[in-house]
Amino acid sequence: MQQISIITSPEIAFNPDNLFNYLQNLYQCTDFRVVRRSIDARQKNIKVNLTITLYQNEIKPPLLNIQNNYQNVHQKPQVIIVGAGPAGLFAGLRLIELGIKPIILERGQDVRGRRRDLAAINREQIVNPESNYCFGEGGAGTYSDGKLYTRSHKRGDILRVLEILVQHGASEDILIDAHPHIGTNKLPTIVQNMRETILKYGGEMYFNTKVTDFIIEKNKMKGVVTADKKTWEGLAVILATGHSARDIFSLLEQKNIDLEFKPFALGVRIEHPQKLIDKVQYHCEDRGEYLPASSYSLVSQVNYKGKQRGVFSFCMCPGGFIVPSATENGEIVVNGMSPSRRNSKFANSGIVVSVDEDDIKDFKSFGALAGVAFQQSIEQKACQLAGNSQKAPAQKMADFVQKKHSNDLLDCSYQPGLTSVVLDEVLPDFIAHTLREGFIDFGKKMKGYLTNEAQIIGVESRTSSPIRIPRNPVTCEHIKIANFFPCGEGAGYAGGIMSAAMDGEKCAENLALLLAK
Numbered sequence: 001m002q003q004i005s006i007i008t009s010p011e012i013a014f015n016p017d018n019l020f021n022y023l024q025n026l027y028q029c030t031d032f033r034v035v036r037r038s039i040d041a042r043q044k045n046i047k048v049n050l051t052i053t054l055y056q057n058e059i060k061p062p063l064l065n066i067q068n069n070y071q072n073v074h075q076k077p078q079v080i081i082v083g084a085g086p087a088g089l090f091a092g093l094r095l096i097e098l099g100i101k102p103i104i105l106e107r108g109q110d111v112r113g114r115r116r117d118l119a120a121i122n123r124e125q126i127v128n129p130e131s132n133y134c135f136g137e138g139g140a141g142t143y144s145d146g147k148l149y150t151r152s153h154k155r156g157d158i159l160r161v162l163e164i165l166v167q168h169g170a171s172e173d174i175l176i177d178a179h180p181h182i183g184t185n186k187l188p189t190i191v192q193n194m195r196e197t198i199l200k201y202g203g204e205m206y207f208n209t210k211v212t213d214f215i216i217e218k219n220k221m222k223g224v225v226t227a228d229k230k231t232w233e234g235l236a237v238i239l240a241t242g243h244s245a246r247d248i249f250s251l252l253e254q255k256n257i258d259l260e261f262k263p264f265a266l267g268v269r270i271e272h273p274q275k276l277i278d279k280v281q282y283h284c285e286d287r288g289e290y291l292p293a294s295s296y297s298l299v300s301q302v303n304y305k306g307k308q309r310g311v312f313s314f315c316m317c318p319g320g321f322i323v324p325s326a327t328e329n330g331e332i333v334v335n336g337m338s339p340s341r342r343n344s345k346f347a348n349s350g351i352v353v354s355v356d357e358d359d360i361k362d363f364k365s366f367g368a369l370a371g372v373a374f375q376q377s378i379e380q381k382a383c384q385l386a387g388n389s390q391k392a393p394a395q396k397m398a399d400f401v402q403k404k405h406s407n408d409l410l411d412c413s414y415q416p417g418l419t420s421v422v423l424d425e426v427l428p429d430f431i432a433h434t435l436r437e438g439f440i441d442f443g444k445k446m447k448g449y450l451t452n453e454a455q456i457i458g459v460e461s462r463t464s465s466p467i468r469i470p471r472n473p474v475t476c477e478h479i480k481i482a483n484f485f486p487c488g489e490g491a492g493y494a495g496g497i498m499s500a501a502m503d504g505e506k507c508a509e510n511l512a513l514l515l516a517k
Contacts, residue, residue: 002027002054003035010290013037013048029054033063038178039291044283046291063172066163073101074202079511080105080223080234082211082248085139086497087488088240089191091504092198092205093164098512102203103232105224107210107245108136110195111188118143121324122415125390130210133325133335134244134462137207138191140489141497143323144337147315148180148498161501168193171340179295183340211241211248214255221484236483236511240504241490243465244327246372248490252469258480259368262468262492265314266375266461267352267435268423269322269334270397271412272454277318277347280448293318293342296349296449300441302434309430311438314350314463318342321413322457324390331379332392334414334457346413350460351442353434371466382426382459386419393421397454401436410455418457426458468492476510485511 004027012018023032036051073096081088081095084106092102108114108131117131134140148162162174165182169190174180182190195205213225215233223233241248252259274294278287281294299312315335319342325335336348355371363370363377386393392414396406406420424432435456443450469486470479471493478484487493487507494500 001058002056003051004054005049005051007040007047007049010039010046010048010288013050014290023052023054027054028056030057031055031060033060034176036178037176041282041294046282063175064163064166066160066167068164068167069097070197070201071096071099072202073099076101076202077515078103078234079236079238080232081238081240082224083139083240083242083245083488083490084137084195084205084207085240085242085488086141086500087139087494087504087507088238089138089194089198089504090161090164090501091238091240091487091508092203093194094505094508095512096198096201096203098508100235100508100512100515102198103234104198104203104205105209105211105226105232106137106205106207108132108207110137110207111142111192113207114142121326121390125416127324127326127329127390129328130208132327133323134242134327137195138187139242140244140325140335140462141500142187142191143184144187144315144335144497147496148174148182157505158498158502161498161505165190168197181338181340183342184337185339213251214257216255216481219480220482221478235515236485238485238487238504238507238511239469239491240487240500243489244462245490246327246376249369249372249467253367253369257478257484258470260468260470261357261368261371262464262466263354263356264371264466265312265352265354265463266378266459267311267314267350267431268427268456268458269336269348269350269460270454270456271322271346271348271414272449272451274319274345274347276448276451276453280446293347295347296446298351298442298445300438302437302441304430304433309434310354311434312352314352314460316347316349318347319344320346320348322346322348324392324414324416325462326379326383326390330383330388331376332382332386332390332459333379333461334392334459335462344413348413350463351435351438351456352460352463353431353438355431359428359430368467375461375466378426378428378459379461385421385425390416391419392416392457393423393426393459394418394455394457395421395423396452397439397456398450398452400456401439401450406455410453412455412457414457418455421458423456423458464495465490465492474510475514476507477514483514
C-alpha cells in the first residue's frame, strides 16, 4: 500500500477507467482508492489535485471505518426530540447508540407526503404552513443542494457525520471531494433510510405532530403538548425545530424562556446562466464532459453611512433551481437547491447583507423577536408588490445596479414565476445600497458577473435563525430550564446540514452524560 499525490487533467481524474489506466502505467498498481480530490481552476489549463492510495496485489479494505453501536432501545428511558431535520435525526441516532430511546415529533409530513405539498406551492401557489420546503421530514436540508461544507471543525467529528450519510445511501464521493454535496434528488431517500434505522432499533417518529406547548415544572422540562392535546413526556427535550419555526420562538417567549436576538443576513437570490459562470471560472467556452458545474464564493465590505457592512454569497447552487420557501401564505421567501448532477442550465446563489441589532431599531418593541418581525415585514412586502401569490419580485442585475425598472425578465428556474419590481421598494435602503455596491465589486472580481444576463429575485431572508436560545456552552442545557437542550439552526447554534448534524450529536451526548449522573 502506498499513498501518492498527483495533479492530472479532468479527463483522467473524473473517469475511473482512465484514472486506473494512468496509475497502472505509472505505478503498476492492481487497485487504487481516491482519498481526496479538488479542482484547481486558477489557470486556463485546469488541473485536478488527487491524493490516492495504491494497492499492489492487496485486498482493498472497506472505505467506511465507522463502528455504530446501535442497540435496541424499545424499553429504554425516552427523550423527546422536536423536529426531524439534520439536528433531530442525528441526535436520535446518537441517543440510540447511547442506550436512550428517541421520540421524534415532526410538524410536517414524511418525505413522500411532503412532495405533494411542494407541488402545491410550485403549481397552485398554496403554502401549507405545516409542510413545505422548510418543514417536514429532513427539514430544510432535504430540499437543498445538500452541501456538506462547514467551518465548524471544533463542534464534532465531520468524518463521522459523512460516514453516517454514506451508510444511509449517500455517494462515497462525499468522503473525498473538497466541497462535497449530495443533491436534492438523493437526500429524501437518505433521510428515509435514517428514519428506518431509528425505527428498527426502537426509536419512534411521528409526523403531522405539531408541538404547541411545553410542560415545565419547577424550572425543569418534562415534555411537550401537541396540537391534538396529547402530552409527550420524557427525561429531557431536545428542541431541533430549524430556523423558521416562528411559532416556537413565540411560545418560548410566552413561557418566559430566555431568548436573545442573533445577527443574521438578508438579501436576494441571483441567477446566472450556468454557462456564463463556467466561462468565467473555467476560462473556456464549454466546460466539457468531465468538469462539474462551476461555483463561486464572493465577499465584500461596503461603507453605508459610515458603517462597514459585509455582503457575501450564500448557499451557492451550481446547476440548480430557485425554490419558494415561504412557511405562510402572504409572504415570499426564496432559496436554492441542486440535484446531484447539478445539470440545470442555471446557477444561483444567495447574495446577502449582514444585519445586526442596530439596523432594526424600528422593531425594538418586539424584543428578542425583533429579527423575526423584520424578516416578516420584508417577506410580506415582497408578496404584496409581486401580486399576493408565490410569484417572486425580480429585476435584472444591471438594471438593479443602475436603479432602472426591468421592462422584461429572463427565463428562470423559479417555477411559480416572477413579477418585475424595483427591488428598492422591497428592501430597506441599507440592504439595497450594500447589495448594489457589492455587485459592482463582484463584477470586478469576476469579469462578466455583473450583467443583465442575470437577474435578482427576492427575498433571501432565511439564511439563519434571527434568535438564539441561550444554553450552557459546556453542557448544551438551557441556562435556566433544566433537561432542555436547544439544538441546531433554530436555536442559533448551526448553519447548515453538517453543523446541525454535529450539534445534534453533541446535544445527545451531553444529555446522556447528564442522565448518567
